[in-house]
Amino acid sequence: MEFDALLLSRLQFAFTIAFHIIFPSFTIGLASYLAVLEGLWLTTRNEAFKTLYLFWIKIFALSFGMGVVSGVVMSYQLGTNWSVFSAAASPVIGPLLAFEVLTAFFLEASFLGVMLFGWKKVGPGLHFAATSLVAIGTIISAFWIISANSWMQFPQGFERLADGTLRATDYWQVVFTDTFPERLAHMLLAAFLTTALVVGGASAWRLLKNREDQESCIALKMAIGMFAIVAPLQLLVGDLSGKEVLEVQPAKLAAIEAFWETRTEQPFHIAAWPDRAAEKNHWEISIPKIGSWITAGRSDAEIKGLKSFAPEDRPPVAIVFWAFRVMVGLGIAMILLGLWGAWLIWRGGGPEKHPLFLKAAVVMSPTGFVAVIAGWIVAEVGRQPWVVTGVLRTRDAVSPVGAGEVSGSLLAFMVVYAIVFTVGALYILRLIAEGPKPVPAEDTEPPLKPRPPGYALGAAPDAPEEEVRR
Amino acid sequence: MSLDLPLIWAAVIAVAVLMYVLLDGFDLGVGILFPFAGSPQDRDVMMDSVAPVWDGNETWLVLGGGGLFAAFPYAYSALMPALYIPILLMLMALILRGVAFEFRLRGRRRGKRFWTAAFAVGSITATVAQGFVLGGFIQGITLDAEGRFAGGRFDWLTPYTVLVAVGLVAGYALLGAAWLIWKTENELHGRARLWAWASGGMTAAMLAAVSLATLFVHPRVASRWGFQDGAFDPERLLALFPIPVVGLAGLALLVVGLLRRSHGWPFLGAFLVFLSGYLGLAVGFFPNIVPYDMTFRDAASPDNALGFMLVGVLILLPAILGYTAWVYWVFRGKVSADAGYH
Numbered sequence: 034m035e036f037d038a039l040l041l042s043r044l045q046f047a048f049t050i051a052f053h054i055i056f057p058s059f060t061i062g063l064a065s066y067l068a069v070l071e072g073l074w075l076t077t078r079n080e081a082f083k084t085l086y087l088f089w090i091k092i093f094a095l096s097f098g099m100g101v102v103s104g105v106v107m108s109y110q111l112g113t114n115w116s117v118f119s120a121a122a123s124p125v126i127g128p129l130l131a132f133e134v135l136t137a138f139f140l141e142a143s144f145l146g147v148m149l150f151g152w153k154k155v156g157p158g159l160h161f162a163a164t165s166l167v168a169i170g171t172i173i174s175a176f177w178i179i180s181a182n183s184w185m186q187f188p189q190g191f192e193r194l195a196d197g198t199l200r201a202t203d204y205w206q207v208v209f210t211d212t213f214p215e216r217l218a219h220m221l222l223a224a225f226l227t228t229a230l231v232v233g234g235a236s237a238w239r240l241l242k243n244r245e246d247q248e249s250c251i252a253l254k255m256a257i258g259m260f261a262i263v264a265p266l267q268l269l270v271g272d273l274s275g276k277e278v279l280e281v282q283p284a285k286l287a288a289i290e291a292f293w294e295t296r297t298e299q300p301f302h303i304a305a306w307p308d309r310a311a312e313k314n315h316w317e318i319s320i321p322k323i324g325s326w327i328t329a330g331r332s333d334a335e336i337k338g339l340k341s342f343a344p345e346d347r348p349p350v351a352i353v354f355w356a357f358r359v360m361v362g363l364g365i366a367m368i369l370l371g372l373w374g375a376w377l378i379w380r381g382g383g384p385e386k387h388p389l390f391l392k393a394a395v396v397m398s399p400t401g402f403v404a405v406i407a408g409w410i411v412a413e414v415g416r417q418p419w420v421v422t423g424v425l426r427t428r429d430a431v432s433p434v435g436a437g438e439v440s441g442s443l444l445a446f447m448v449v450y451a452i453v454f455t456v457g458a459l460y461i462l463r464l465i466a467e468g469p470k471p472v473p474a475e476d477t478e479p480p481l482k483p484r485p486p487g488y489a490l491g492a493a494p495d496a497p498e499e500e501v502r503r
Numbered sequence: 504m505s506l507d508l509p510l511i512w513a514a515v516i517a518v519a520v521l522m523y524v525l526l527d528g529f530d531l532g533v534g535i536l537f538p539f540a541g542s543p544q545d546r547d548v549m550m551d552s553v554a555p556v557w558d559g560n561e562t563w564l565v566l567g568g569g570g571l572f573a574a575f576p577y578a579y580s581a582l583m584p585a586l587y588i589p590i591l592l593m594l595m596a597l598i599l600r601g602v603a604f605e606f607r608l609r610g611r612r613r614g615k616r617f618w619t620a621a622f623a624v625g626s627i628t629a630t631v632a633q634g635f636v637l638g639g640f641i642q643g644i645t646l647d648a649e650g651r652f653a654g655g656r657f658d659w660l661t662p663y664t665v666l667v668a669v670g671l672v673a674g675y676a677l678l679g680a681a682w683l684i685w686k687t688e689n690e691l692h693g694r695a696r697l698w699a700w701a702s703g704g705m706t707a708a709m710l711a712a713v714s715l716a717t718l719f720v721h722p723r724v725a726s727r728w729g730f731q732d733g734a735f736d737p738e739r740l741l742a743l744f745p746i747p748v749v750g751l752a753g754l755a756l757l758v759v760g761l762l763r764r765s766h767g768w769p770f771l772g773a774f775l776v777f778l779s780g781y782l783g784l785a786v787g788f789f790p791n792i793v794p795y796d797m798t799f800r801d802a803a804s805p806d807n808a809l810g811f812m813l814v815g816v817l818i819l820l821p822a823i824l825g826y827t828a829w830v831y832w833v834f835r836g837k838v839s840a841d842a843g844y845h
Contacts (some may be wrong), residue, residue: 095605101558102601106594108568112583113590116651119572120580124804127573128812134562134569135819142562143823143830146555154833200805432584438656442591449595453602460609 039431041439042114045446047413049106051406052450056100058405061175061221062228063093064168066255071161080471081248088248088469089232092461094149099457101142103450108134114439118420118430125191125201126181129208133177141170172221179220183213185421186412187281199424212281215274216412222267223408226367227401229259233374234398235465237384237391248469250385253394254378260371268364278415279328282422283337284346285415288353290324292338299324299336304358307350312340348417356410363404370397508810509803512574513792515816519570521781523563525678525774530557532679534600534626535672536698537619545691546619552686552838554604559827561597574809577650578792578802585644585652586636589659593632600625630675634668635659641667641784642720643794650797663720670709674777676702681757681770688837696761699769703757710750710780717787723795724787743786750779 067089074082108130111119147155147163155163190206191199201207233256239249279286286292291307291314292299301324305314326332339347370393377384384390420427530553540546553560571579583590603622610618639659647653680702683695718725725731729739753775760768792799803809 095609098558098602098605101561102598105561105565105568105597105601108565108572109583109590109594111572112568112579113587116580116584119583120576123572123576123579124808127576127804128808128815130569131566131573131812132815134566135815135823138562138565139559139819139823139827142558143826145558146830147833150555151833201807201811204807204811432580432587433652434584434587435656438587442587445591445595449598453598456606456610456614457602460606463609 036436036440038434038436038439039428041436041443042431042434043427045439045443046110046114048443048450049103049110049446051409052454053100053103053107054405054409055402056096056103057171057175058220058224058227058402059231060093060097060100061171061224062226063089063096063232064164064171065225066228066232067093068161068165068168071164075157075161081251084248084469084471085252088464090149091464095457095461095464097141097145099453102453112432114432114434115420115430116432118425121199121425121430122185122421125188125199125207126184128204129177129181129184133174133181137170137174137177141167141174144170175220175224176217179217180208180210180213182412183210183216186210186216186416187212188421188424193424212274212277215270215277218270219267219274219408222263222270223401223405225259226263226267227405229256229263230367230398230401232256233260234395235468237394237398238465239468240385241388241391241395242468244385246468248471250383252469253374253384256394257371257374257378257384260367261375262371264364264367264371268368271361271364275328276330279336282416284339284342285348285353285411286328287337287339287342288348288350288415289357289411290328290336291350291354292324292336293340294338295335295341296338297325297333297335298322299328301327302354305354307354309347309350345418348415353411353415356407356414360404360407360411363400363407366397366400367404370394506810506813508806508813509574509800511813512570512803512809513790513799515820516567516570516574517785519563519566521778523560523567524781525777526560526563527557528675528777529553529678529682529770530560531600531626531630532675532677532702533682534622534679535630535676536679536683536695537623537626539694539698541690541694543619545694548687548691548838549683550604550607550622552683555834556830557601557604559830561601564597573812574804575792575799575802576804578797578799581644581646581650581652581793581797581802582640585654586639586659588656589632589635589639593629593636596625596628596632598625600629627672630672631668634671635664637671637784638664638667640794641717641724641788644796646793646796650793650801663716666709666716667713670706670713673702673705673709674780677706677757677773678770678777681773685766685770686838692766696764699757699761699773703754703761703773706776707754710776713780714783717784721787721795727787743783746779746782746786748779750776750783753777753779 067086070082070086070089073079074086144163144166147160148167151160151163184207187210189210190201190203192202194200232252236249236253236256239246240253243249275286275289278289288307290299291302291305293312293314298321300317300319300321302314303318303320305317305319307314322332325334325336328334328336339350373390373393374384377387377390381387384394416422418426418428420430533549533553537546537549540549568579571582599621603618603625607615607618607622610616636659638661642661642663644652645654645658677699680695680698684692684699687695718728718730722731727739728743729736753772755772756775757769757772759765760772788794790798790800792802
């Protein structure tokens with residue numbers, strides 16, 4: 034394998050976007066969770082919701098900051114490293130990214146300031162509006178970026194002109210490609226699940242220390258509700274998305290399932306080591322026939338194998354096959370966790386009384402991130418060798434830059450992101466270890482001495498009641 | 504009548520870049536001035552003054568990049584590889600200074616010291632890198648016949664671009680100092696005045712130096728201003744005269760504002776200086792969007808893409824400007840350590 038600008042650019046893109054997606058997949062869910070918490074506090078006046086809000090907003094501020102700065106990179110990296118792709122695809126999907134900036138990024142960035150620092154500057158209604166607008170902004174942002182990605186997976190609504198350039202013929206079709214709705218639902222549910230797993234895990238950890246922690250108990254029950262409802266729903270949506278892959282990206286589907294031969298009654302490989310050179314799997318552990326049933330809904334369905342595609346049109350197999358199994362395996366674990374938790378709420382006298390469940394929730398807390406990254410590996414590596422399926426190959430999309438500068442920038446990204454990620458994770462874990470702190474009654478008077486300034490919402494619990502009600 | 508969509512989009516991108524330079528300019532400037540603060544408390548106040556708005560300010564950079572990608576993809580795909588190293592340097596510096604806003608509050612002693620330094624170094628590095636991008640852009644990009652970048656990887660690094668980078672650091676520091684005069688009180692406010700004098704003087708000197716150097720960098724730019732093949736055409740210079748006049752008026756406003764101890768006028772003065780510099784450079788290369796071989800018309804996306812986006816811009820840009828103004832209004836007034844601000 035030669036480390037040329039193409040391979041290095043692919044590595045750099047994979048690294049920077051995998052790093053970036055960690056934060057949106059958490060903050061999309063967390064923004065909505067915060068809006069729910071603030072809404073519940075405003076309607077019920079239960080102080081526990083406010084305590085939870087003021088706790089999770091600190092973690093939100095840290096994660097959102099990391100998401101913003103790693104996201105700015107993406108809007109320039111398309112040009113620095115993938116200029117041929119940019120020039121070719123932008124006439125069609127450029128507007129989608131422009132709309133993302135106009136409809137989502139400004140909304141999020143502007144109202145984030147009010148959300149984090151405006152507690153004493155605006156009334157509670159306006160503050161709630163700011164939180165909600167940030168949450169809506171994150172979802173709008175997901176809408177456009179998944180729309181652009183869906184077009185790259187399965188491009189529609191465009192034509193190729195005589196000079197080779199692309200042009201949109203129908204923007205409705207470009208935005209709403211056939212596979213877009215399932216992909217968007219899949220990503221949003223993944224984000225909600227990821228957030229619920231972190232919130233649930235952090236709350237379970239607090240409850241292991243102190244079973245009487247009221248706020249953590251409420252948060253854990255909310256998280257269990259999300260696992261129990263969203264995780265099974267995610268399995269259904271994922272299955273729908275997979276059936277569409279079978280239809281529009283059959284080579285990707287064959288790689289996901291490591292099917293080499295085209296046949297009916299495909300087996301399902303639980304584990305295997307796909308070998309591209311030998312065009313077969315080693316060490317297969319399989320269940321006969323149900324591969325066809327899982328992928329197409331009928332065991333007598335004929336499913337194309339990788340051998341029916343020219344070798345240069347096949348995606349890498351092993352990485353796609355295993356990433357898919359990691360994602361699905363974790364998804365099933367999430368469903369089981371949800372069912373277990375729901376059972377404990379219904380019959381067990383509350384999940385906080387069951388240390389084994391609490392420990393399981395702690396162990397599961399980072400798995401949402403793993404599943405999201407594994408899912409994106411399936412989607413993006415599975416699309417190879419194409420960057421735009423059937424239209425532009427990845428190897429033809431790279432910028433005219435040298436291996437020297439790309440290896441330099443990749444190395445620099447690795448150093449910078451290692452620092453930022455390590456420190457960010459440390460600060461978030463430190464906050465979680467401290468846990469949510471209820472506002473003491475005497476602390477509702479304005480403080481005589483200020484807290485360290487700049488502390489996001491640091492002084493917020495001190496807001497006098499009159500001011501909050503204003 | 505059909506709309507001249509590429510021209511409208513060139514104007515939209517130009518406004519986005521100008522907004523970015525003015526808005527992120529002052530918060531980068533605050534970072535540039537960070538090492539000169541008198542006390543840790545002053546640094547806290549300096550950061551607090553921009554914390555609620557920096558993210559919105561930086562979004563104009565994303566609009567500049569995303570807008571260029573969407574409206575002028577051929578320019579985007581030629582410029583980005585040409586300016587690969589300074590752009591990636593800028594992005595990484597922006598990462599370090601961006602996370603510093605939150606990380607600095609969470610760090611204990613050592614962490615806080617590290618992120619204080621990261622905020623300053625990141626702000627300065629990002630500004631220098633933007634200076635290289637700007638300088639490299641103005642001195643011209645080497646393209647092949649198909650409009651792809653065909654120059655060397657260090658084309659952006661010349662004495663001229665170094666001059667531009669230093670000038671931009673001075674200019675952003677001026678914006679930052681003027682912002683702090685407006686937003687702070689007491690000792691920090693007094694210190695910001697000194698910073699404004701120093702950076703204002705440097706900005707004026709650098710602006711003059713960059714203006715002169717630009718005339719020598721490319722004959723096309725010189726001819727725009729009336730200097731061609733040794734001959735001088737005063738009519739051309741006269742037509743563009745309002746641009747330097749705006750700059751001089753800005754400097755005058757700055758000086759008078761500082762002398763009269765005004766809190767708001769120096770900021771407006773610094774704004775005008777930047778506006779003048781921006782327009783002055785723009786007339787040198789317009790209508791090129793990749794100097795000096797690709798015009799904005801050559802680089803534009805098809806009309807249906809531009810038209811589709813224009814509908815969005817017409818509705819959304821006024822809304823964005825409206826709520827951005829509202830956020831600044833919410834955080835109006837002086838920031839101080841004991842205001843119970845957050």
